[in-house]
Amino acid sequence: MNAPPDPQAKALAALASAMPEGMLLTADDDLLRFSRDWSGDHYARPLAVARPRSVEEVSALLRHCNAEGIHVVPQGGLTGLVGAAVASFPSGEVVISLERLNKVRSVSAIDFAMVVEAGCILEEAKTRAEAADCILPITFGAQGSCQIGGNVATNAGGFNVLRYGMTRDLVLGLEVVLPDGRVWNGLKTLRKDNRGYDLKQLFIGSEGTLGVITAAALKIFPRPTQIETALVGVESVEKAMELYARARRECSDLLTAFELILRGGIEIAMRSPAAMGDPLSSPYPVYVLIEVSAGGRVDLRALLEGFLGDAGDIVLDGVVASNRAQAARLWMLREMMVEWQGRGGRYLRTDVSVPISSLAAFVSDALAALKASHPDALPVTYGHVGDGNIHLNIVPPEHMGPEEMEALFHATEEVIFDVIDNHGGSISAEHGVGKVKQQAFLDRADPVALELAGRIKDALDPKHIMSEGRILAARNARGHD
Template identity: 70%
Template sequence: MNVASPQSLKALAKLAEAFPGDFLLTAEGDLERYSRDWSGDHVSRPLAVARPRTAEDVAALVRHCRQERIPLVPQGGLTGLVGAAVAAPGGGELVVSLERMNAVRSVSPIDFAMVVEAGCILEDAKHAAEKHDCVLPITFGAQGSCRIGGNVATNAGGFNVLRYGMTRDLVLGLEVVLADGRIWNGLKVLRKDNRGYDLKQLFIGSEGTLGIVTAASLKLFPKPTQVEVALVGLRSVEDAMLLFARARRECSDLLTAFELILREGIEVALRARPDFTDPMDAPYPVYVLIETSAAGRVDLRALLEGCLAEADDLVADAVMASGKAQADRLWLFRETMVERQGNGRRYLRTDVSVPISRLAELVDQGVAAVRGRYPEALALAYGHVGDGNVHMNVIPPADLSLQQTEDLFHGAEALIFDVVDRLGGSISAEHGIGRVKQKAFVERADPVALDLAMRLKNVLDPGHLLSSGRIFPSLPGASDE
């Protein structure tokens, strides 16, 4: 347990005096659920948890904390995997939970846009859009608990990036509380606005280090009236990439997802779910889960069937879902694999990307390197073929000691990152940097890019009170204001 310093306790007393009632949580039992993230790997008790209801509440809190030099970290649904939203060790950091700021302010089916508060759960926002025959296309496994502010702050990805882009591509405007306590109202639903700098881009993906996002206006799209899903068995990752290139051309922008799963991932799902049966008559080294969707009158099923039939030189076998229930079951193979791969134990998570044309090299070389060095571990690779993003994870044997496990994680990550570096890729495709990937990020960062990032931090948060130590270490040159 972290122990707050006398100075922090004094600051906490002033906070409680300035913000009475249920605004501030300080009891040990109340802080528990704000002290660990979804993975369970990052646990740290905050000084306290503030729960504002409005942007004005957040602004008042930031001004007070600036005056009292209390460090802050904004927190959403705690589904991130890089330790960005959990309080830093030491007990002196105040968590700002945005869970009470959860309103859907507006939905416009004519503008194809919606305005939602940062604490709105992604799935709730998606349901609100669907009531207007629209779709908010940000989609991933944690959508039932992650929150819009966190999606924006981490530039979340997911299954549908192939068609709709990252969260950055879907944000039309933001409302942000700055480190000096001012509110920047950049909320708008304009599709074209060329009035100088696009300031919202500073805060998207900044992981709470430059400001606290309190609301966002987001792009919507027509709700699909048809969805077709197929699971395809292939002989190699190279064949999967060739199939992707054909499907991308044949199905064009109707291709919504193209997910890669190695055989080992299918076996994880089969072991976890006794009610599952092997999806095909024979096992294959590689599978892809393909989804197409459309809102128009195109014969979508015939389009996907024709695409797969013409690729019979690549496709070893395929299962086309006969309806929504079977489509959901095919997707469940992937979801179950992700949820159960660690079997309740810690495992190494990586989230890397390379140019799409080099993805087969990444998977083949990365998996081979890990299995060659650590044959006793389970190396899994799966991910989003259409955007070059692969999750390469390593599950250690159950009988390893804590130190042996840490050594394996460090060594396996170095092997994977070495392959990524050789192929001109990124060590973080969608999870962000946080505290976990900070060292690896700084080691690889272009000096000019790092200098610019540090200058931005010093200008927008000169006191370094917002999410300090995330992305890069606590920076030199902070002013005392």
């Protein structure tokens, strides 16, 4: 007696026959690199991987998947940390990799705008902007592998949010393929357009749940001719915030970055063989990495040195980079800290925000609560002061078993989130919700906001084929038919 046909195999065979040759990957070896994100914590084998080369191919793919009820998940550079882009729906998903849609379509130094396809690597887009004597200011450690579509879909943040805003603030227009295969062409570079609803905002930060972003029109800015960087030591987070308030007034809009690092983070960075010892003459409880940038005739170095000199009542010690190589070494401390905190194995990543005025109190309260509840865990605290975003990560004690570690991560995350709630903050400032933070998000979400979000999802993706179970609960878990 013959076995009944496998519905998934039948659906994939139909999909393969409907797509151009070479677009669909199904072999296990081919699927491997699309199965795990950067964190290493999220792994799942997709049913198949589609690699379209044009918006027309994305449209044809989604039209077929929608008609056949095949679940899909868009995927960029897999640098996310919340499980949003890894195939994980129970009935299986087809990954839509945007890596072949990687062109920079245009760069205009008059419009100060560029149009970039979703699969373009962020660093390549930044290089193309620089060739036009401009900058694309989205900047963070993963820029050598993350893709523009993923940056938009997750509303990426980074080091320069203080001056330039989140990715949302840089998007002028989008090209999006809807779940039914229709193409919404909102790709424009207008700075002012007040014709009704701003539909692009629905897709920015939607984490692939409402459609596939295939291209974005982005703001670019004149490239600074001067950049000055300093690292200073202060006695407390409160003093760092006092310094920040002064910097915002005295350095004005020339202030590009103001990064907070507690001493524990510096010590972790110094574990790297690339580190060159303690960055200042003595250790300090708290460090601030400051960057200012400008063009034109501003004497930027005199501005920064004058500001730091006048802040002698706060700054205990510091160094101003004498050249770009020294500035790069100061920034390397920030990057080495992120890399080396995980060298011993897994650790808990949190990505929270509070009102800037509450940042010092939040750090104090959170560290005190963690010390009281889990004194053996190592908290690593750093963040972007200018936007109230703190990464308070938890490194477990050595030789802790997997189950014990999971229990520790869950418990310490709840401690941190409870403190966030007390300060009116957000459990996700940059990384998004995905699947990892979904329950914590749903537990705290306003019921009206959830209802409205569900209606938007139902309207744009009535068959719920797009990234189902990310951000919002899957439809069957929400009580729908």
